[in-house]
Amino acid sequence: MDLQKLITKTRKGVKSQKADEDLLVVGKSVLRVDGWEKIKGAAKYTDDLEFGPGLLFAAVVESPYAHAKIKSIDTSKAEKLHGVVKVVTGRSFTHKFGLYMTDRYVFATDTVRFVGEQVAAVVATDPKIAMRGAALVEVKYEELTPVLDPVKALEKNSPLVHPDLKSYRHVPWFFPQPGTNIAHWRKTRKGDLAKGFKDADLVMEDTYTVPRYAHCAIEPHSVIGLLDESGRLTMWTSSQSPFTQRNVFAQALEPFGISHKDVRVISTYIGGGFGGKAGVSMEIIGAALAMSVPGRPIKVLWSRAQEFYNTYQRQGVTARVKMGVKKDGRITALDFQLYWDAGAYVEYGANVVNAAGLSASGPYKVDNLKIDSMCIYTNLPPGGPYRGFGYSEFLFGLESHITRMADKLGMDSVAFRKKNAIKEGDTLPYGAHMNPNGIREAIEKVEKEIKWGVREKSKDPNKAIGKALVCFWKSPAMPPNASSSAFLKFNEDASINILVSGMEIGQGLLTVMAQIASEVLSVPVSKIRVETPDTDRNPYEWQTVGSHVTWGCGNAVKRAALEAREKIFDLVQRVHCLDKSSLYLEDEKVKCRAKPDFELRLRDFVINGIQADDHTFKGGPIMGSGMFMPEFTSAIGDPETGQGGHPNVHYTTGSAGIILEVDRETGKMKIKKAVLAVDCGKAINPDLVKGQIVGGLLQGFATVLYEDMRFSDKGKLLNANFSDYKIPTAMDMPEVVVPIIIEVAQPDGPYGARGVGEHTMIPAAPLIANAVEDALGVRIKSMPVTKEKVALAVKNRKAVTVKREA
Amino acid sequence: MKKHEIEFKLNGDTKKVEVESNDVLLDVLRYKLGIKSPKVGCDRGDCGTCTVIMNGKTVRSCLVLAVEAHGADIVTLEGANSRKWTQRLQKKFHEKNSFQCGFCAPGVILSATELLEKNPKPTTRDIKEAIAGNLCRCTGYEPIIAAIEETVKGK
Numbered sequence: 001m002d003l004q005k006l007i008t009k010t011r012k013g014v015k016s017q018k019a020d021e022d023l024l025v026v027g028k029s030v031l032r033v034d035g036w037e038k039i040k041g042a043a044k045y046t047d048d049l050e051f052g053p054g055l056l057f058a059a060v061v062e063s064p065y066a067h068a069k070i071k072s073i074d075t076s077k078a079e080k081l082h083g084v085v086k087v088v089t090g091r092s093f094t095h096k097f098g099l100y101m102t103d104r105y106v107f108a109t110d111t112v113r114f115v116g117e118q119v120a121a122v123v124a125t126d127p128k129i130a131m132r133g134a135a136l137v138e139v140k141y142e143e144l145t146p147v148l149d150p151v152k153a154l155e156k157n158s159p160l161v162h163p164d165l166k167s168y169r170h171v172p173w174f175f176p177q178p179g180t181n182i183a184h185w186r187k188t189r190k191g192d193l194a195k196g197f198k199d200a201d202l203v204m205e206d207t208y209t210v211p212r213y214a215h216c217a218i219e220p221h222s223v224i225g226l227l228d229e230s231g232r233l234t235m236w237t238s239s240q241s242p243f244t245q246r247n248v249f250a251q252a253l254e255p256f257g258i259s260h261k262d263v264r265v266i267s268t269y270i271g272g273g274f275g276g277k278a279g280v281s282m283e284i285i286g287a288a289l290a291m292s293v294p295g296r297p298i299k300v301l302w303s304r305a306q307e308f309y310n311t312y313q314r315q316g317v318t319a320r321v322k323m324g325v326k327k328d329g330r331i332t333a334l335d336f337q338l339y340w341d342a343g344a345y346v347e348y349g350a351n352v353v354n355a356a357g358l359s360a361s362g363p364y365k366v367d368n369l370k371i372d373s374m375c376i377y378t379n380l381p382p383g384g385p386y387r388g389f390g391y392s393e394f395l396f397g398l399e400s401h402i403t404r405m406a407d408k409l410g411m412d413s414v415a416f417r418k419k420n421a422i423k424e425g426d427t428l429p430y431g432a433h434m435n436p437n438g439i440r441e442a443i444e445k446v447e448k449e450i451k452w453g454v455r456e457k458s459k460d461p462n463k464a465i466g467k468a469l470v471c472f473w474k475s476p477a478m479p480p481n482a483s484s485s486a487f488l489k490f491n492e493d494a495s496i497n498i499l500v501s502g503m504e505i506g507q508g509l510l511t512v513m514a515q516i517a518s519e520v521l522s523v524p525v526s527k528i529r530v531e532t533p534d535t536d537r538n539p540y541e542w543q544t545v546g547s548h549v550t551w552g553c554g555n556a557v558k559r560a561a562l563e564a565r566e567k568i569f570d571l572v573q574r575v576h577c578l579d580k581s582s583l584y585l586e587d588e589k590v591k592c593r594a595k596p597d598f599e600l601r602l603r604d605f606v607i608n609g610i611q612a613d614d615h616t617f618k619g620g621p622i623m624g625s626g627m628f629m630p631e632f633t634s635a636i637g638d639p640e641t642g643q644g645g646h647p648n649v650h651y652t653t654g655s656a657g658i659i660l661e662v663d664r665e666t667g668k669m670k671i672k673k674a675v676l677a678v679d680c681g682k683a684i685n686p687d688l689v690k691g692q693i694v695g696g697l698l699q700g701f702a703t704v705l706y707e708d709m710r711f712s713d714k715g716k717l718l719n720a721n722f723s724d725y726k727i728p729t730a731m732d733m734p735e736v737v738v739p740i741i742i743e744v745a746q747p748d749g750p751y752g753a754r755g756v757g758e759h760t761m762i763p764a765a766p767l768i769a770n771a772v773e774d775a776l777g778v779r780i781k782s783m784p785v786t787k788e789k790v791a792l793a794v795k796n797r798k799a800v801t802v803k804r805e806a
Numbered sequence: 807m808k809k810h811e812i813e814f815k816l817n818g819d820t821k822k823v824e825v826e827s828n829d830v831l832l833d834v835l836r837y838k839l840g841i842k843s844p845k846v847g848c849d850r851g852d853c854g855t856c857t858v859i860m861n862g863k864t865v866r867s868c869l870v871l872a873v874e875a876h877g878a879d880i881v882t883l884e885g886a887n888s889r890k891w892t893q894r895l896q897k898k899f900h901e902k903n904s905f906q907c908g909f910c911a912p913g914v915i916l917s918a919t920e921l922l923e924k925n926p927k928p929t930t931r932d933i934k935e936a937i938a939g940n941l942c943r944c945t946g947y948e949p950i951i952a953a954i955e956e957t958v959k960g961k
Contacts, residue, residue: 031900031901031903035900035903035905036900037908038907039899039905039908039915041842041843041882041883041884041887041911041912041915043908044842047836047846048836048842050840128828216943217907217943218845218853218855218907218909218910218941218943219855219907219909220846269907269908270907271845271907271908272909272944273907301846303849304847304848304850304853505907506905506906506907506908506944507906508903687903688903690903691944691949694948695906697946698946698947699943699946721848722850722853723850727941727943729938729939729947730933730934730935730938730940730951731934731938733946733948737948
C-alpha cells in the first residue's frame with residue numbers, strides 16, 4: 001500500500017481520536033516508572049542475577065591474528081586443569097548462522113578473520129580457573145594476508161575474507177558479489193544524473209572519512225545459558241532484542257534439534273545498548289556452551305576490552321560525494337559513493353550499509369541521484385548497528401559538503417538548506433513519498449536560537465567563534481514485516497500489567513507504554529506495571545532498535561488497551577442495557593453520556609464480572625491484546641535502481657545548531673551552545689524526549705571530538721579501554737544544550753508519535769566541522785575533528801600563506 | 807592461591823569472608839556477599855560504576871584488593887539509601903529524569919553523597935569534578951548536575 005493512501009486514510013480517522021488538549025496523560029512529563037528502582041540501586045541487570053553455587057564460568061580463547069588458517073587446536077592441557085569442566089571448540093558447531101546473512105560461526109572453525117575472534121572456550125567452576133584454562137589451549141595458525149582497508153579490498157588481487165560468499169544465505173534485499181569482498185551493494189538510482197550535472201552551475205567533488213567507533217555502554221555484554229534436562233534452553237541476556245535472539249539461537253542450534261519453543265530468552269534491565277546489544281553477538285557463545293554442558297548454568301561476562309574488540313562496532317566509511325547545484329542553490333544532482341569497512345562478518349552490518357544506501361540524500365529533495373553503498377568485508381571486528389545506523393556516517397560528508405557548496409556559491413548555507421529541504425509528498429530516493437514533517441520549523445527554530453547570521457566575538461582574542469546549522473533525518477531500518485505486540489491484563493483493583501517485549505534500554509519505554517494505556521483506560525500510570533520481557537511469557541517484538549518502539553510497540557499497546565476497553569463496553573452494554581456508543585471511561589469508572597448518573601468502578605468488575613439482576617455473574621477477567629505490523633512496506637525494489645519498493649516506514653527529521661569557540665593556536669574547542677530541534681510527531685513524554693536530545697547530542701559530539709578506534713597495521717585494536725578511548729565525562733559537556741520539540745503528527749503513530757532515539761546523535765559531526773571552518777577557515781574532512789587536527793590545519797594554512805607571500 | 811580471612815564493616819554489619827590474595831573488593835561484594843549495586847564496568851578504575859565509600863571516601867572497588875578492606879568501613883548504595891543527603895539527592899534525581907539505563911546511578915549517587923556530606927554548598931564546577939570519575943553514556947550529565955544543584959539549593 002502506498003504511504004500516501006495510508007496517510008489520507010488515517011487522517012480521516014484522526015477525528016475520532018482525542019484532540020491534543022483533551023489528552024490527560026499523553027504529552028505529560030510523567031516521572032519514570034523505573035526511576036526509583038534504578039536510583040535505589042535495586043534494579044537488576046543480567047550479571048546481578050543469582051544462580052547459586054552450581055554456576056559455571058567461561059573464558060574465551062581468542063585469535064591473535066586478523067587473518068589466519070587454524071592448523072590445530074590442542075585442548076588436552078586445559079582439560080587436565082583441576083576445576084575445568086569442558087573445553088569447547090568450533091568442531092562441535094560447524095553450522096553457519098546470522099541475522100540477515102549466514103556468514104558467521106559460533107567459534108572460528110578453519111579460519112580466523114579478526115584479532116580477538118573466539119576460537120574456543122573453557123568452562124570451569126571459577127572464573128579464574130577458566131582464564132587459566134584458556135591460556136593452556138594451544139592453537140597453531142598459519143598467517144594469511146589480512147584485508148584491512150575497504151577501498152584496497154576492492155582491488156582485483158586482494159585476498160578474500162569470505163571465498164565461499166556464494167553459498168551464504170541472505171535476505172532478498174542484499175546483493176553480494178561472490179568472488180570479491182563485496183558482501184552487499186545497495187544501488188539507488190533516480191532521475192537523470194548526467195543531465196543533473198549538466199544543468200548544474202557548480203559541481204564539487206570530495207572525499208570524507210569516518211573511522212570506527214564503539215558504543216561504550218557502561219554495562220558490558222553478559223549472558224547466562226542453561227540447557228535443562230527437559231531439553232529447554234534458557235538464556236538470560238543483556239539484550240535489546242530478546243525475540244530476535246531467540247530466533248537466531250534457534251537457527252544456529254537447529255542441528256541439535258532445538259526449536260523456537262525450546263528457547264527462552266529472559267532480558268532484565270540493560271545498562272545501555274545504543275545498538276550494541278541488538279541482534280546476537282557474544283551471546284551465541286553462552287548458548288553453545290549451555291548446549292555443551294547440559295544441566296549447569298554457564299556465565300560468559302565480557303571484559304571491557306572484549307566489549308571493544310568482540311562485539312559489533314560502528315563501521316568506518318570512506319564517502320565520495322559529488323554534487324551539482326544551480327546558482328539559486330537548488331541541488332540538481334548527487335552522486336554518493338560509500339565504501340564501508342564492514343569487518344569480518346556482516347550478518348547485521350550489511351543492513352546498516354543498506355539503510356544508508358537508501359537514504360544518503362539526507363532530508364533534501366534530490367531529483368537526479370545515484371547512491372552506491374558498498375558493504376566490504378575486512379579482517380577487522382564485525383561492524384553492526386550503532387545509534388544512527390549509518391546516517392551519522394554519511395551525514396558527516398553530506399552536510400560538510402552542502403555548507404562548502406553554499407559558501408562557494410556565495411549563498412547563505414541555511415537558506416540553501418531551506419530551499420532544498422524535503423516536503424511531505426516529495427519523492428524519496430527509492431520512489432516512495434515523504435511523510436508529513438516539520439523540518440522547516442526545526443530549521444527556523446534552531447536558526448533563531450543560535451542567532452544565525454550574527455557574528456560573535458570571543459572575549460579572549462586567542463579564540464574565535466564559529467556557528468553551524470545542519471539538518472538530519474532517519475528512518476527505522478527494519479525488515480518490512482517487523483512487528484510488535486502487547487498483552488494487557490487487569491487485576492482485581494483495576495491495576496494493570498502490560499506485557500511487551502520492547503526493551504527498556506534507558507529511553508523510557510516502560511513509562512511511555514504505561515502512559516499510552518493510561519490514556520485509553522483512565523487508569524493512572526502509578527497503577528500500571530510494565531516490565532522487561534521473558535520470551536515465554538511476553539508477546540513478540542522484533543527488536544528495540546531503529547527508534548521504532550514508541551511507534552510500533554506503542555501502537556500495539558494502544559490496540560491492546562482499546563481491545564480491553566471494547567470488552568468492558570460490550571459487557572456493560574450486555575448487563576446494563578446501555579448503548580455501547582454512549583459509554584466512556586473516566587477516573588477508573590465506566591460512565592454513560594446518555595445517563596449521567598450511571599457510573600461503574602472498574603475495580604468492581606474487571607476480574608470478577610458484573611452481577612446481573614438474577615444474581616448470576618457476567619463477564620470475567622478483562623484482557624486485551626494488540627499487534628502492529630506496517631503493512632504498507634516492501635523491501636523488494638529493482639536491484640539496479642532501488643526503485644519500486646517501500647523499504648522505509650517514515651522518516652523523523654530535524655535540525656541542529658552550534659555556537660563553538662575554538663582556540664586559534666591549540667585548536668581546543670568549547671561548545672558554548674548546542675541546539676537540536678526534532679520532529680517527534682507527538683512527544684508522549686516531553687522530559688524523556690529531552691533526555692534523548694541532551695544525551696544523544698553528547699554521544700554524537702564525542703565521536704567527532706574525542707573518540708576514534710585505532711588499529712595496528714596487523715589489525716589489532718590498540719585502544720580497547722576507557723583510558724585510551726576516551727568518552728566524555730561531566731567536565732566535557734557543552735555549556736548550554738537547548739532541546740526543541742516539534743510536533744507534526746505521524747498519521748500512523750500512537751497519538752501521532754514517531755521515534756527520536758537515534759536522531760539526536762546524527763548531526764553532531766558536521767556541526768563541529770562546519771563551525772570550525774566558520775571560526776578559523778580550515779576544513780577537516782576526516783573524523784574525528786580533534787584539536788590536534790584543527791591546530792595543524794591552521795598551522796599548515798599559515799605556512800602556505802607565508803610561502804605564497806614570500 | 808593463598809587464602810585470607812578478612813573482616814570489615816559493610817553497611818553497618820560486620821562481615822567475615824575468605825578471599826584470595828588477588829581478589830578485588832568489587833568481586834567479593836558482588837559474588838560472595840550478594841551486594842549488587844556496585845557494578846562491573848571496566849575493571850581498571852576508569853568508569854566509576856563500582857564506586858563504594860571506604861572509610862568515608864569514595865573508592866573504585868575494582869581497584870581495591872579485598873585484603874586491603876580488612877578492618878575497613880565500607881558503605882555501598884544499599885547502605886547509603888538511609889543517609890540524609892543520599893535521600894535528598896535521590897528525590898531530585900527522580901524528578902529530573904537524571905538516569906536512563908541506570909547502570910551508573912549507584913556510583914554517581916555515592917560520589918554526589920560524598921560531595922554534599924563534605925561540602926553542602928558546592929559550585930557547579932565542584933559538582934562536575936566530583937562526578938567526573940563516573941562515566942554516564944546515556945544522559946549527557948546535564949540532568950544529573952541539575953539534580954545535584956537543586957539538592958544544594960534545597961528546592
